[in-house]
Amino acid sequence: xxxxDGNAVAGDLSAVFTGDLSGAVATCAGCGVxxxxxxxMVYEGMGEVLRCPECDSVLLRLMRTPGExxxxxxxxxxxxxxxxx
Numbered sequence: 001x002x003x004x005d006g007n008a009v010a011g012d013l014s015a016v017f018t019g020d021l022s023g024a025v026a027t028c029a030g031c032g033v034x035x036x037x038x039x040x041m042v043y044e045g046m047g048e049v050l051r052c053p054e055c056d057s058v059l060l061r062l063m064r065t066p067g068e069x070x071x072x073x074x075x076x077x078x079x080x081x082x083x084x085x
Contacts, residue, residue, distance in 0.1 A: 024081035029074065030057030037079075 022038040033054040040059060041051045047063030052075070059075040073079070 019081075021079070021081060024079055026059060026076050027078040028052040028055060028057055028059060029077040031055040032077075034078075 022036070024037045025034050026037050026040065027034040030052060031054050033052060035053065037050075039053055041053055041056075043049045043051065047061060047070070049058055050060040050062075051057065052059055057075050059073070061070070061072040063070040
């Protein structure tokens, strides 16, 4: 099987990360609970840290600087949302 490089999904990824995901459902990699992103606990500091409301595990870390955005989603085992029609 042949493969392409990451540029092949650039358009798809840019479409995914542009909408409002507060209604998306995240599944915690720590405890397995699923719920809307809008219900997670958010802590602000040098960036934002989203924690599971059930077990307090870190779901996601988001940090923005003038030159880049960093996103660590290792605490989310699945993120799902309805596609725009």
